[in-house]
Amino acid sequence: MTKRQKRLFLLMCVLLGAFAVSPVSYGMHIMEGYLPVTMSVCWFAVCIPFWVLGFNSIKKNVEAHGKSISILAISGAFIFVLSSLKIPSVTGSCSHMTGTGLAAILFGPTAVSILGVIVLLFQAILLAHGGLTTLGANTFSMAIAGPIVSWLIYKGLDKAGVKKGVSVFFAAAIGDLFTYCVTAFQLAIAYPSQDGGVAASLVKFLGVFAPTQVPLAVVEGLLTSAIILGLESYASSELTDIGFLNGSQKA
């Protein structure tokens, strides 16, 4: 293939991908009204401390380094984009990514709880996707539990001396998967199976979400690595400000 043909082929792939994605209209947050009232309230209660911590951490960051707000905006927008793209998977159903890994790695997991809830509110109110009553539960899985895992994995691998791009990949991919494991768990405790209880339900719900999500988690890892590499080249001073890069190793 000539270069031109390659480009055309790539363009076709992109367009096909776009067509494949647009007509399908569900992802996998817990649906509106699908959790019992007490559980909805409990999940909200669990989220509140994270929202408070997250709000403070963002405020502190922006006060200390005013310019870091542009990185924050990019991280939030990244969640907007990735969680709006529903991607076909090998199982023949569609699912979308979370996009929360980037913000978790750059700003820590508590800040993500704020960015994530903005996206979830947008989807719950305008798209009937997820829901207001399940907002607490969905925030917990997508904007708290997943990001905490991403952040821990990133910190761990980084300490172990793994290359940044590689640790970012694993952090984002596994955080994405973990989000869906938590969703499955939340549904399982709300709907324990008559024979086998919560565990049997969990296996069933995981069976629905996990196979679809695995390739998407890989995609999310790849895209998160890509945007971090890009930011490293062009926004090294901001990344140094928020503590992602050491001052000494200026790109």
Place this chain on the structure above:
Amino acid sequence: MQETAKKNNNGVIIGLIIIAILIAVVPFLVIGGKAEFGGSDDAGSEMVAEITGTEYEPWFEPVLESAIGGELPGEIESLLFCVQTGIGVGIIAFFIGRFVERHKKETEAEAK
């Protein structure tokens, strides 16, 4: 030397994005005709019905759906999803564009 390092970075970024697109597109091309590509959300509600043995009646309806008194039409829903993507891409492109330009100015200033 700095310049070559950055070139490599760009190559890696493009490579990563291409792999990501392939992972998304290949399953569709292979089984696209046979599979429905519904959402795993739907599969989730079906599973709830299977476990509880009855069709579950959600106790709260999506606010927009109760406001318009029915299901959100598919076309409108994809429009709103596009709005979401558009907002995100716009913000990312704006800031990355600024960073790239700034970087160019800085390297030019350093060269002088």
